Amino acid sequence: MIPFNVPPCTGHEMKYIGEAVASHKICGDGQFTKRCSAWMEERFHAHRVLLTTSGTTALDMASLLCALQPGDEVILPSFTFSSTANAFVNYGAKLVFVDVRPDTMNIDETKIEAAITSRTKAIVAMHYAGVACEMDTIMAIARKHKLLVIEDAAQAVMSTYKGRALGTIGDFGCFSFHETKNYSMGEGGAILINAPEYVERAEILREKGTDRARFFRGQVDKYTWVDLGDSFLPSELNAAYLWAQLEMADAINADRLKSWKSYYDAFADLEKKGLVTLPTVPEGCVHNAHMFYLKCRDLEERTALITFLKARDILAVFHYVPLHSAPAGLRFGRFSGEDVYTTRESDRLVRLPMYYGLTADDQAKVIRAVRDFYGV
């Protein structure tokens, strides 16, 4: 069986987890958490990076930092994971869904302005497949209308837009280190705080509403409960696992990009014949090969392809059921404008096996199977 995903493992994980255990410091914010956040701050030129318990809770933190009031609206694509939406619904916002661009499956930046009302508070840019949204346009719209921008960069660790790391362009960026993502700690994530004025509140929210971070820095002589909060910090055991990935981030990235390119090259002629549509990476965007997807002609053909691959012991999957048509989406949101591409394009999309360490042999089997399906 060729799996759809294998969690990344570089071989140094047990050593670092052992070090964490031996240090008798297994709660959050120990040496591995510090190493991971310092590495990301330096590598991505991020003002402040805080590890979280998941990509979902990184989004929750971003939402709390937006200080939403009941009735406030948040603009986001409908083609995304439920966490992108829940983070804002959890804290009282109404969702306003905007259509995606068919080439990248990212929010269509040209349709955002029409979705803005007097209640709009924020725009969420989810970088699908690690390919950047059109951030210059999105940031210009946000500045003009005084809106916050949250980058859901869960899939986009190590991707860039015009040379800048994704997650560092908006006010807040959110990474995921779930086992299905490029770099993993089992369950985990990070929030990137790009506007310095939010750092202190972010530290407080993350540490149960206390000013513990200031206490540890010696800025106050005892720590106390000062604000809303939760426990958003991961254990050192998870951070130790992540460190084993981050120290080899370039090797992991190169390996994934190689697999991505092999798929792309192998299917180029299928696209020329009009049998499939391949992903687009716009100029100025450098992606991280988070996933390889292709688009079939329609839903029926996609179902047939997935069944065909399964019969050959290959797991291929699809996602997302557009949020605006899901039960919770109907309750918490509305679609602005027309759904031209969201439903149509998501129905056609299929993701092929893609992970660090995918062997050339296994990949050749996947490629052969897809070509056989199309009879080429």
Ligand SMILES: *Cc1c(COP(=O)(O)O)cnc(C)c1O
């Ligand atoms: C994976 C993912 C999340 C959630 O991350 P978790 O770490 O699983 O909580 C959020 N948004 C997007 C776009 C994702 O792909």
